[in-house]
Amino acid sequence: MAASMIFHISWITTVILICFSVKRVCCLIDLTPETVIQLSNKACVIAVTENAGLKDREDFYFLDDVSFANESSVFLGSVSLSDFTWPSNKQLELARYNDDPITDFSYVNFIIFTRKTTDRTCLLQPTDQRKRPPTAFGYKTSDFLLESINEKCGTYRTKKGLLTMKGLHRQYIHENIFHVHSILDSKNMSTIYQGFLDKEGSCQKGDGECNCAKSHSKNGILNLSLKFPHTTEMAKCERISLPTREEFFHDYLKLSKPVIITDAMKHWPAMARWTNSFLRKNFGERKVHIKLTRSGDYEGVEAASLWENFASFHIPDGVIQKLLYPDLVVVRPATNNMNFSEFLDLMELISGGNLTDISAYLEYSSISQYLPELKDDISEMTFFKDLLKLQHLNFWLSDGNTLGKLHFDPYDNFLCQVSGTKEVIMFEPHNNSRLYEGHIPEAMLSYNEKTGEFRRKSLVDSTSMVMSPVDILKPDMKRFPKFLDTHPLNCTISEGEVLFMPSFWWHEVQSYPSQKEARNLAVNFWYEPFLTKEFPCPECPLDINPKYRQLL
The missing domain is CATH 2.60.120.10 (Jelly Rolls)
Known part of the structure; x- marks a missing residue:
């Protein structure tokens, strides 16, 4: 009787977990390559793939619901690696956290698409930069995903969604920068x-001699002396x-x-x-x-x-x-x-x-x-x-x-x-x-x-x-x-x-x-x-x- 009850509870728990998983998957946005490109112009895009198991998915949902819930520079969703091709027909290329290339996507459970930085050095760009694919990093497990997101996306979040000590220090700097x-x-x-x-x-x-005796204003242009006068007033x-x-x-x-x-x-x-x-x-x-x-x-x-x-x-x-x-x-x-x-x-x-x-x-x-x-x-x-x-x-x-x-x-x-x-x-x-x-x-x-x-x-x-x-x-x-x-x-x-x-x-x-x-x-x-x-x-x-x- 006890064994039967334990089996029944275990079965119910499994069903609840499966249902919760299905429910959460529905809440995550399915990201197309076009959507990833669009979002990465403004934010880091974090994606869970179809390879992820139940534990990794639950960890990912926690990141979405708690860790990065108040982080506007990070967007979480899901992607399908089986049909992921950039609009330019270029295939997805992934690197591990240590930048080594990944060739076997079957082990990739998570992807970090880093926010694109605009190339501001050249005004004559050959293509629309906003349509350029972002750099992507692949990860096998969720064990260090939080740390990896903070590093690759420039964020400072704890698992509970609070600012880390480094994040608090950064916030202090922004609030107290010199003016x-x-x-x-x-x-x-x-x-x-x-x-x-x-x-x-x-x-x-x-009180003293005028340093700009020959100065005048014409058409809104003020002509001063050769050396900037009265810097003592600054x-x-x-x-x-x-x-x-x-x-x-x-x-x-x-x-x-x-x-x-x-x-x-x-x-x-x-x-x-x-x-x-x-x-x-x-x-x-x-x-x-x-x-x-x-x-x-x-x-x-x-x-x-x-x-x-x-x-x-x-x-x-x-x-x-x-x-x-x-x-x-x-x-x-x-x-x-x-x-x-x-x-x-x-x-x-x-x-x-x-x-x-x-x-x-x-x-x-x-x-x-x-x-x-x-x-x-x-x-x-x-x-x-x-x-x-x-x-x-x-x-x-x-x-x-x-x-x-x-x-x-x-x-x-x-x-x-x-x-x-x-x-x-x-x-x-x-x-x-x-x-x-x-x-x-x-x-x-x-x-x-x-x-x-x-x-x-x-x-x-x-x-x-x-x-x-x-x-x-x-x-x-x-x-x-x-x-x-x-x-x-x-x-x-x-x-x-x-x-x-x-x-x-x-x-x-x-x-x-x-x-x-x-x-x-x-x-x-x-x-x-x-x-x-x-x-x-x-x-x-x-x-x-x-x-x-x-x-x-």
Whole structure:
């Protein structure tokens, strides 16, 4: 009797489980290849296959009902592997969690289709990216599926649907990311510009001399002095002494907060050793790649109609429709290759006033490639070493009268001032519609060494993705009105100081020469960023770089 009762209960339980399974399968959406492609444009798609057994299915239903119930970036459904072919007739390709390819689909119970990222680098795409199949990973069991979803989909969920500790840390970062307007008495650009103009558009005198006496406003364009006036009215970068690793990570790096470190270079041999005579003696015969402009402005934006081949240059219709400013170009400087000693001679002629209407700049120059011996005279920040991955180490040398126009870099940056001063005006990257982020066509200056003539010769088939069309010295307030709502941050550094520039912060850099030697010399360390974003994409927010999830 007891055995019969046990058998009866066991049979009823099995029937209930089967019925529940059937009921839950009906609640899951059957995903076609077309649906997977459509959903993966916005979310990670997680699918259970017909191979999954009862336990694996129940685990999957729990993920759907509980673990990821409140996660909008994840969509769960079911697929049939027997007839799964992409609309392009391409067969499904799967990789395991360790990226090894899978050839036997009979063991695949789950698939993670990762969210597609848009290729924003090229405006002329051969096919519609939204119809491109996503990358897919196959899994045999549900044992580590939760962890795999979190890793592949950028989520941070526990089995019960709560945020993990890493997820809570990420949430804290998003809620506490640094904004310039949080600084007491910070002013926006509208307030700062207004300080220079009276109601008639003439210069407004303050307590001292007026720095923009020749300024005027015409057709909404405000012309200021050659150097940005009254930067003292801007909010200032925080200045600190050497921080600990924990202090820097928690107070600055993860919150995307610029900061000036005043004593991080005091032990560098470079501070005393890198004179012009030292560089000439030890590296004079090295070939270097330099940039040349007429006025010292580097990579500003101007009207495309100023260029010689404007009338004959054709931008494809598919590209021009995607350009926000097809009438503007980013001016790339002319280039030249010469011995380092020749560059130093040229720089000294310019700084001494013996050569005019030309500026020479050794910028973005890789120390590892051109001057590897100099690495012994500098070092990474002691509080930062091995925290992020170093991507580039650059050398910057000029006569000290250069202006790097408004742009951003997709790196976490330590700018280290060896000689001279840099006035760095920064703007946060949290609302890039105000900086008008987007593709801007490029043009290349040419320079004739014999005649000393610069020519606006060539519009080229490429675009810049990191330049702003806004000229802060000559702002077109009618065309770019949102810029007036930005809050600038003045981060001027002198010899021996280091500026931490978080990734994607916009900056314009005015260099000034040293009093000892008429030059400006700096090095910078570019790191794979802790906070990253898709670009150009004004609406895309900063988020934790997937490569650094372990730091949370």
